[in-house]
Amino acid sequence: MSTHPLTTVFAPAPPGLPACAQVDLQAVSDNVRALKERAGAAEVMAVVKADAYGHGLLPSARAALRGGATWLGVAQLAEALQLRAAGVTAPVLSWLHVPGQDFTAAVEADVDVGVSTLWSLAQVREAASATGRTARVHLKVDTGLGRNGAWDPELDEILTESARLQAEHALEVVGIFSHFAYADAPGHPTVEAQQQRFEGVVAQARKAGLDPAVRHLANSAATLTNPSAHYDLVRPGVSVYGLSPVPDLGAPEDFGLREAMRLVARLSSVKDCPAGQGVSYGHAYTTTAQTRLGLVPMGYSDGVPRHASGVGPVQVAGRRYAVAGRVCMDQFVLDLGADSSATAGDEAVLFGVGAAGEPTAQDWAEAVGTINYEIVTRVGARVPRQYLGEDLG
Structure with a gap:
């Protein structure tokens, strides 16, 4: 069967964009x-x-x-x-x-x-x-x-x-x-x-x-x-x-397949937070210890399922987190932990290539009770697509 490589080396998402869907x-x-x-x-x-x-x-x-x-x-x-x-x-x-x-x-x-x-x-x-x-x-x-x-x-x-x-x-x-x-x-x-x-x-x-x-x-x-x-x-x-x-x-x-889309965002803020702080609408999530909160500028208007509240997997600096609290129209929060060195502008990977250790569309599908088809198809028009290999003959 096919011998093509099963992972893609994606360049970092373009700076200055809140979010980007990279398509290989x-x-x-x-x-x-x-x-x-x-x-x-x-x-x-x-x-x-x-x-x-x-x-x-x-x-x-x-x-x-x-x-x-x-x-x-x-x-x-x-x-x-x-x-x-x-x-x-x-x-x-x-x-x-x-x-x-x-x-x-x-x-x-x-x-x-x-x-x-x-x-x-x-x-x-x-x-x-x-x-x-x-x-x-x-x-x-x-x-x-x-x-x-x-x-x-x-x-x-x-x-x-x-x-x-x-x-x-x-x-x-x-x-x-x-x-x-x-x-x-x-x-x-x-x-x-x-x-x-x-x-x-x-x-x-x-x-x-x-x-x-x-x-x-x-x-x-x-x-x-x-x-x-x-x-x-x-x-x-x-x-x-x-x-x-x-x-x-x-x-x-x-x-012999590999995922063609990688959905990434840039943290728009990272701030220290005390224990006992409610996070996002309705305070469905409350911090249990002093920690750092990272804000991801994507929400359900961009295709992030609201049902991912509390469960959607996101990777920052090689570590995986779940959405903390409710997904909002334009943003959601990650509890990064007190030892996180993340800063505003760091890349947050919602889903990408599983063989490269990233969360996948399938992970999101299982987290919210749907199918991977829906996860990629619902990525909104507000999220720009960055194409890799567009110059191939």
Whole structure:
């Protein structure tokens, strides 16, 4: 498997900034290479939705393509059009739409559109007619997740209508895809059941006269743990950014991945504090001895979960602390201890590279009862991104 280094040597965060999200684009490229090795003969669609899980849409997309991804995936059409406007020419699939949406720009820009309803088929047909071009669609089927996707009884009608429109050259059915409910639990019976259902739908589509070039079902977890689900194309998302989709089965480095984002801040003040002092709103935390308090200028408006109050891990000068008291909108406090030599301006690492001994997005997820996907994706727009490796060819 991949032999790329599992740690990144980050330079200190730029001075003068309250906080910064450092994004290692080489890690993104290397992670895609590792996923491509796992995928075997299947192509890789790097999912860059939600501003590339908070890492930055355009820089991350380009880094993923450098790493060997041949497709890009987004949820919303605006994201796909942003990629096209920036000159990205690789195939792009957008799959989450609403009634009344105009697909004209998508058809004109050669953006592939996910279709799971009769109304969306009709809207794609209208866009094709308006542009005089053949629209590229992927049929999304619900194989058991109970979320987006077509299922019986409408599925038969969608397949029939798709075949009719394809015969008229209004559209081309490029792919068929679905999504797992339990890919992060590879032994769960729904995994095999969904694969069987998916293969049945592909056969049903072919019987209706469709022959899609790409079948895709595997997300990050299935890409790493279930080769039988790779088919023609895999769609890794969180693993592109070096996070493990199956933390109970392995850390990023166990899969040849490394975290691409490091979230850091500069202490805005450090002050001596007596025992018995309440800290932050509601005095949910009280000092038990004379100590030093460090103020971190980040809060829930920047994506720091308020549920991290009292538990969020932060590293200062190689030592790990928990958030002291409540996370506020713009700031939170650390109890650094009486022996701390920290001063204002010192770096505080909220999360970074686990193999380098830093707190991780997974640590934050476990502390607040969520998943690592949410921790990185919620980092706010007020936090500037600093890109490492942006000049790579």
